[in-house]
Amino acid sequence: MTRLRRWPYTFAMALALLVGAAAVFSSLFLDLPLRDPDGFLGPSYIRLPLLVLGFIGAGLIVETVRRNGWRNLPTSVVDIAKKEWNAHRLLCIGAGLLSFYVCYVAYRNLKSVLPVYREGTLFDQQLFHLDHWLAGGNTPAVLLHELLGTGIAANLLSIAYLAYLPLIPISLGAVLVLNRRLAVGAWYTTMLSLNWVLGTVSYYLLPSVGPVFSHAEVFRALPDTGVSELQESLIDTRLDYLSNPIGSDSIQGVAAFASLHVSVTFAAALFMTLTKQHRAVQVFTWIFFGVTVVATIYFGWHYILDDIAGIGIGWASVALSPWVTGHRRVRRRPVAAVSEPDSVPAAKPADSVSRAAGAIL
Template sequence: MNTRYGFVRAARQFGLAWACGLLMAALMVLIAAVQDLPIRDPDDVMPGYIQFPLIVLAAIALDIVPRVAHRARVRRSWRPRALRGLLGEVVGERWPASHWWFALNGLLAWYLCYATFRNVKSMAPFVNPREWDATLAQIDRFLFAGHDPAAVMHAWFGTGFAAHLLSFVYVAWIALVPVSIAIALVWTRQTTAGAWFVTALAVDWVLGALLYLLVPTVGPIYSDPGMFDELPRTYVTRLQEGMWDDRVAVLADPRGADALQTIAAFASLHVGIMVTICLIARLVAVPRWVEISAWVFLALTVLSTVYLGWHFAADVVGGVALGSFAVWLAGVATGNRVGWRVRLVRPEQAAGPLDPVGASDARPSTLD
């Protein structure tokens, strides 16, 4: 395939994702110029432009190596020369030029959205210093008949084991996002499904950033910390303290802080992105156990965000709406629709959303 044509064809699949990234980049540069704010790499330990490609490359290795080993075992051929031949065979089947361009475009478009989102989120308090926490707390009490949702959950679930379990769930979500991106770009042979998912996440980031600018909040753990005094110290406790320290430092000296402030509650992107994952899983017909696991994790995520004080119940409602709309808009933009109803549109040659290890040995390759 012609290199230029391959890149352009893949880029078209992620047209809305690229548009979201470029819109966010323009917004980031505009705010930075008007407010005299720095633009920073969003990751502290390892730059994201190194971290995320490494995750994808590791996923590619996991896609290729087990298949080579499977064929070597079936053919009883472990000699180096034979393994090199099997490696070339698997790479040729699983990774033609079209799929390399697909994965590269998806990764670049998504990372542009992610990096710009983190910077815009950090800039939100400078653009709109008003905080809406008191208003959202009133909405929560109305929804819960005069009670605070977090206090209700503490009474229902206790403040011992549940705190540690939900802390683990909250942190596990952080790893879930890059892993799901790697799955969508690497293991899917149904590129329309992968493009739909990555584009939906890009829309999630854009909508989340815009809401942070319009309705800035810090969340119950910061606006009413006394409500969470009975919770034991967990990894989330240290995370919350570190994030508040970063926020204070950034607001005091944005250029000297050498950090991003990452506190913003409405809407809950933890919930929004999990809703996106669950709906895409349903719409592209992943294995049943995967879909059920996603819905269970969504339920635990909703509990953890409110129980631990990250979000108001109103933030959860906003997150559900945000994630659902992102799936619909991304489905329309990637051609996964019939009229205005979104559904996966499969090319005639598509094998399906996922191709299990060894499956390509049992049938002809059906790559896009």
């Protein structure tokens, strides 16, 4: 039991078991099937292992070249893999993938059945009026359209918004594979999983569909982009689902409060800063977060309160994750050093990660 409590993935696995059980119970209660959300590279259970295998291969090659150059590359890669990729490390990576996958699939399924549980309950009118008040009597999206224009800006913001979809699993694979500090990977995995769970709770607390679906006339001046195609697909899927939840083959994916695009990108940026990742990575994640916030309002995905709540969820997930993944037991050493050996014991509580976690609590 002591080892189980100290394993950095214990909380993430327990959280996955809990939210997974909630999704299964919901499926049985409503007599609706559980569905796996597809994404780029196919279903999650295919694309996540593929990403990790790719990162393992790339990480081994980079580390081999850094140490030994390009000579005898295949032999050197095998030697490093035997020395550093032990069963415990692979087990932790597998646990990270599994807990993330279960939480994500449960989140998507619980989000999908939201209209069934909260039938006819939407707070879009109240949120739209709040937006109008917060923007000084204006519609926030219209202000952004006038400020940024509806040409080049729309296309650039569309690219950035859609980039979120592949970047999240890519970032998970990178953190799990390229960090030798296993507790750091557990922190990031748990952080993402908490975003899905807390986001699901927020959907049920304040159901809404977002400005673009409740006040579509505001966004008719926007050009056709990847985002507009996605929005059309989502509303078509929602209408099909609402007409026949049992017969629909798709997952209903429309819910506005809170913004998980904002919560996850904020959490990722804060995580990269607190764990002292490369300066370029920190700058990129903060810029990406800012652009995401603008895109959610610009395209009408979310109301201002949705984004504020998303920041709150992101902060909470980053604040809680280190305390449930054992960072207080890690020895004082830099967090992001990929080249650190695995054999150094982790014992002292007063480490830099613990201080970073304390700083945000």
